[in-house]
Amino acid sequence: MDRDSYHFSQDTMALLFPMYVTLDATGRIEDHGPTLSHIFTEDITDRMFFDVFTVEKPRRIADLDALHKRTGVKLVITARPDHGEPIQFRSVAMRMDDDAGRLFLDFSIGVSLADAIKRFDLTGAHFRPNDFSIDLFYTFETQRALLDDSTKMARALTSAKEDAERKAYIDSVTGIANRRALYIHLEEILKGPKSGDTYALLHLDLDKFKLLNDTFGHAAGDTVLKHAATAMQARIGPADLAARIGGDEFAMVFRENHETGDLEQLAQNLAAEISRPVPIDGHRCNVEVSIGIIRFRAGDTDGADRLLMNSDIALYEAKRHSTPVMMLTPEMIRTHQDRLYLIAEIEDGLEDNQFVPFFQPQIDLGTGQICGVEALARWDHPQLGILPPGRFLETAIRANLMGRIDRMVRRKAIDCLAAWRRDGIALGKLSLNVTASNLRSADFVEDFQDELFIAGLIPGDIQIELLESILFDQTDKLLVDHCHALKEAGFVLALDDFGTGHASISTLIDTPISMLKIDRSFVSGIDRHPRMQSISGSFLAMAEHLGLSVMAEGVETPEELNILHAQGCQLFQGYHFSPPRAQDDIIAWTRDWMSAQGKMARRRF
Numbered sequence: 001m002d003r004d005s006y007h008f009s010q011d012t013m014a015l016l017f018p019m020y021v022t023l024d025a026t027g028r029i030e031d032h033g034p035t036l037s038h039i040f041t042e043d044i045t046d047r048m049f050f051d052v053f054t055v056e057k058p059r060r061i062a063d064l065d066a067l068h069k070r071t072g073v074k075l076v077i078t079a080r081p082d083h084g085e086p087i088q089f090r091s092v093a094m095r096m097d098d099d100a101g102r103l104f105l106d107f108s109i110g111v112s113l114a115d116a117i118k119r120f121d122l123t124g125a126h127f128r129p130n131d132f133s134i135d136l137f138y139t140f141e142t143q144r145a146l147l148d149d150s151t152k153m154a155r156a157l158t159s160a161k162e163d164a165e166r167k168a169y170i171d172s173v174t175g176i177a178n179r180r181a182l183y184i185h186l187e188e189i190l191k192g193p194k195s196g197d198t199y200a201l202l203h204l205d206l207d208k209f210k211l212l213n214d215t216f217g218h219a220a221g222d223t224v225l226k227h228a229a230t231a232m233q234a235r236i237g238p239a240d241l242a243a244r245i246g247g248d249e250f251a252m253v254f255r256e257n258h259e260t261g262d263l264e265q266l267a268q269n270l271a272a273e274i275s276r277p278v279p280i281d282g283h284r285c286n287v288e289v290s291i292g293i294i295r296f297r298a299g300d301t302d303g304a305d306r307l308l309m310n311s312d313i314a315l316y317e318a319k320r321h322s323t324p325v326m327m328l329t330p331e332m333i334r335t336h337q338d339r340l341y342l343i344a345e346i347e348d349g350l351e352d353n354q355f356v357p358f359f360q361p362q363i364d365l366g367t368g369q370i371c372g373v374e375a376l377a378r379w380d381h382p383q384l385g386i387l388p389p390g391r392f393l394e395t396a397i398r399a400n401l402m403g404r405i406d407r408m409v410r411r412k413a414i415d416c417l418a419a420w421r422r423d424g425i426a427l428g429k430l431s432l433n434v435t436a437s438n439l440r441s442a443d444f445v446e447d448f449q450d451e452l453f454i455a456g457l458i459p460g461d462i463q464i465e466l467l468e469s470i471l472f473d474q475t476d477k478l479l480v481d482h483c484h485a486l487k488e489a490g491f492v493l494a495l496d497d498f499g500t501g502h503a504s505i506s507t508l509i510d511t512p513i514s515m516l517k518i519d520r521s522f523v524s525g526i527d528r529h530p531r532m533q534s535i536s537g538s539f540l541a542m543a544e545h546l547g548l549s550v551m552a553e554g555v556e557t558p559e560e561l562n563i564l565h566a567q568g569c570q571l572f573q574g575y576h577f578s579p580p581r582a583q584d585d586i587i588a589w590t591r592d593w594m595s596a597q598g599k600m601a602r603r604r605f
Contacts, residue, residue: 025101194299520554
C-alpha cells in the first residue's frame, strides 16, 4: 500500500478526524466530518470541493489534478461558511486505497483559533484529542499500526470495503450509473468483437443548473438531477446504460435498432421531458438541456476517452448554436482540431510575449483634449501580423487563457503610460478592462497596486472598465467588495457597454462607479433613428441626476458626434477620432491631434 493511500469507514473517520472531507474522482464531496457539519450549517455533501473551498497555499491549486499532485503537502485552505466571513484551515490531502481516484483531506483550524471557537460555539468534542499538528501524513502509519490490533479497526475496514464495493459504480444522488461504470461499459463495447452493431452515445448537460442551485438550494438541485435521471432511464433497454458523469453532466449509451427510431427525435423528446418544470416547495423549477450525439460501432479502436471527447465536441456545438440537440459531424471534429491548434498557438504566444496593447484615444470635446486612452488586446503574431480579439478571444476564454492575456496586456500598457509620463506626453487616464475572474482573485487589488507602484504610477492614473454583466450580480459579495476596494484605493470605475440589458438602476446606485460608457449599439446610426436619440438622451439625463459622467463609444461619423454632443455628451471614443493604435503610432497621432487643436484655438483668437 502506498504511503499516502488509506481508506476508512465513515464511523472511523468521524471518530479519528472530526474535521475531514472525502472527495470522489470528480472532486465532489462524498462525506465530511461532524465538526464540519457543525461549522457549515448548509449541507456541503455532493457539492464540488472547489465550489466550497479555496486553496490559498500553495498557489495554483485550483483543480482536482493539481490537488492530486500535492498529496502529503501542507495546505492552507479557506471557506465562507453560510456566506459569512472566511475561515482558514490547515489541511493535507491523501489518496484513499480503493483505486477510484478518491481523496481524503483532514482539516484543523488555522489562524484565529479563538475566534473560530467563539464564532461556531466549538467545544473540545469538536477536535481530535491530539489536535496540535496537522502533520498527519507523517504520523499516520503509527496511528494505523495502533488501530490494526483492535476489533473496532477490523470492523471499520470491513465496513469500508463493503461500502466501497456497493458504491463503486452507482451515483449517490441519482441512483444511476456513475462515470466509472460508464467507462467500463464503453470499453466493453469497444473491446468486443466487431459485429457491425451501431451504438449511440448521448452527452447531456443541464443548462442554468447552477442558477437553480443557487436560487432554490441544493435539495432542489438534487431533485432536478433525479428528474433528469428518471427521464433517461425511461428510454433505455436492459442492455443500455444511463449515467451521471458528474455535476450536471449525464450520458446515455444504447444500441441502435428498429425500436430506437430516429435518433435525433429521441434526443429531442428526451430534452423536452428533462426541461419539463418540476414542482418543488410551491415553485416550478426547471432547467434546459443540451445534448451532443455520436455514433460508434462495436470493436472500434477508439477508447472511451475519445468517445467522450467527441460527444463533448457535439455538446459544445449544441450550446454554441443554442439548440437542444446536435449530431457530431466531421466538420465539427476539424473545427475542434483547429481550435486545439489555435490554443497551442496562443500558449506559444504567451510564452513568447506576443500579446500587446493597442490604444484608442478618448476625447473631451469641451476642451478638445485627450482625456484618456483605452488599452485593447492585440496579438502580434509572428506570421500573420497584428490580429484583433475576434481571432483569438472566444478560444482563449474557453481554454481559460484570457486571464494570462489580460495580465500581459495590462502590464505592458502600464509600462507604456509610465514611459509617456516620463517623456512629458499627457494622455490622461489609462482605461483597462477588468473581467469577473480578475475581480474574484483574492490578490487582484493588491497585485494591481503593486504593478502601478513598480511603474511609478498611482491608482488615480487608471480608469477600470467593468462590463454590466459583472456589476449585475450584486449577490456576489466578493465582486462587490473588490469594486469598493478599488474605489477606496483611488481607481476610477466606469461601467462599460451600458444599455446592453444587464444593469438596473439599483446597480448604478449601489456600485461605486463614476462613469457610464454608452454602448456603440446605441450610437451607430443615431442620426437616422429618433427613438435611439430618445434613449441616449434618457441615459444622459439619468447620469446627470446620479452625478455620473458619460462617454459615448463607437462614434464613427460627424453626424453621430453632433447628435450626442447636442444632447450634452462631452466625452467620446471611436473611429471618428482614431482606431486603436500601436504604442508608437498613438504618440504620433497624439502630436498631430494636439497640433490641430492648437491651430483651431489660434484661429478663434
